[in-house]
Amino acid sequence: MKTGLTTQILPAGEAAVADAARCLAAGGLVAFPTETVYGLGADATNPAAIARLYQAKGRPSFNPLIAHVSDLSAGMRIARFDATATALANAFWPGPLTLVLPKTQDCAVADLATAGLDTVAIRVPAHPVARAVLHAFGGPVVAPSANLSGHVSPTTAAHVQSDLAGRIDLIVDGGAVTVGVESTIVGCFDAPMLLRPGGLPRGEIERVLGRALAQMPDDANSDNTQPLAPGMLASHYAPRTKVKLNADRIEAGEALLAFGSDRVPGATASTIVMNLSPRGDLAEAAANLFGYLRELDTKGARAIAVMPVPDHGLGEAINDRLRRAAMGRE
Ligand code: TXA
Ligand code: MG
Numbered sequence: 001m002k003t004g005l006t007t008q009i010l011p012a013g014e015a016a017v018a019d020a021a022r023c024l025a026a027g028g029l030v031a032f033p034t035e036t037v038y039g040l041g042a043d044a045t046n047p048a049a050i051a052r053l054y055q056a057k058g059r060p061s062f063n064p065l066i067a068h069v070s071d072l073s074a075g076m077r078i079a080r081f082d083a084t085a086t087a088l089a090n091a092f093w094p095g096p097l098t099l100v101l102p103k104t105q106d107c108a109v110a111d112l113a114t115a116g117l118d119t120v121a122i123r124v125p126a127h128p129v130a131r132a133v134l135h136a137f138g139g140p141v142v143a144p145s146a147n148l149s150g151h152v153s154p155t156t157a158a159h160v161q162s163d164l165a166g167r168i169d170l171i172v173d174g175g176a177v178t179v180g181v182e183s184t185i186v187g188c189f190d191a192p193m194l195l196r197p198g199g200l201p202r203g204e205i206e207r208v209l210g211r212a213l214a215q216m217p218d219d220a221n222s223d224n225t226q227p228l229a230p231g232m233l234a235s236h237y238a239p240r241t242k243v244k245l246n247a248d249r250i251e252a253g254e255a256l257l258a259f260g261s262d263r264v265p266g267a268t269a270s271t272i273v274m275n276l277s278p279r280g281d282l283a284e285a286a287a288n289l290f291g292y293l294r295e296l297d298t299k300g301a302r303a304i305a306v307m308p309v310p311d312h313g314l315g316e317a318i319n320d321r322l323r324r325a326a327m328g329r330e
Pocket of ligand 2: 144145153
């Protein structure tokens with residue numbers, strides 16, 4: 001269902017940033033690059049804009065959004081930072097870390113964006129285009145990944161266009177993103193808790209904390225009305241093609257998503273192969289992951305067979321997204 005909007009696509013630059021800020025102020029929807037994935041931005045204080053955003057993505061409205069701000073002091077106007085949150089913000093912002101914190105009493109972020117929770121997710125992105133848009137707009141911008149709900153997150157402007165053309169006002173094209181998986185989300189509760197592995201490896205956060213992050217309880221998301229990290233619903237990252245994990249051989253008609261050496265039993269000259277990182281580099285694999293899943297999903301393969309990816313560092317986020325892709329859409 002298209003909403004019949006004309007979606008403008010502008011190359012990143014001063015004119016595009018000024019247009020983006022104007023469009024956000026007028027209640028519009030603007031996609032722009034962050035270092036993790038492309039985000040779909042709306043004025044965080046404008047409930048009508050946020051309602052349009054949920055509609056454009058086809059996203060269940062109980063799934064709350066991340067408020068993007070330009071620096072820690074802007075963050076402190078919408079959320080209460082304890083010593084742990086301040087230490088994490090100082091260590092990793094701007095960067096691929098989102099903190100879930102208690103709202104301040106006069107938090108300007110609309111209730112619709114936080115889905116009625118008394119916490120708010122905040123992030124200061126590092127990408128120069130995102131920073132320029134936030135600076136020009138001058139207020140918090142909610143931005144989920146700029147994909148249709150249930151699709152993999154976009155890492156190029158072309159991905160955004162293929163999901164959202166006709167549904168949003170503007171796409172600022174700043175080229176391919178560098179990190180490629182979404183931000184790591186930490187809930188600053190009594191014990192800081194890893195809510196979503198992502199572009200900042202757990203080990204770096206634990207080094208700053210001086211202790212291990214608490215793990216989300218297994219049943220944290222079983223109650224769909226108030227889940228701890230509601231976006232972590234099992235069916236979130238699914239391509240249409242079936243995904244098979246930890247493949248050590250492939251069957252006829254399957255495509256291969258490789259990591260490291262891509263010589264796998266069963267592969268023939270006609271096997272479609274995309275290699276996340278021939279040299280076995282996890283950062284390179286994260287940057288390629290969503291684009292390669294999207295591309296392999298267009299090949300009409302019987303399944304996408306995925307070779308094992310080591311689980312350390314960025315591998316934790318890569319394997320999390322691959323597991324969700326393999327669970328399929330419900
Ligand atoms: O890298 C990223 O984080 C990207 C870029 C655009 O910044 N954004 C992104 O947003 O991935 P989204 O909406 O696709 O994922 C946000 C996640 C969801 O899982 C949501 O449930 C969770 O953050 N979240 C938001 N507010 C929350 C809250 N108050 N408590 C717990 N989880 C929250
Ligand atoms: Mg998303």
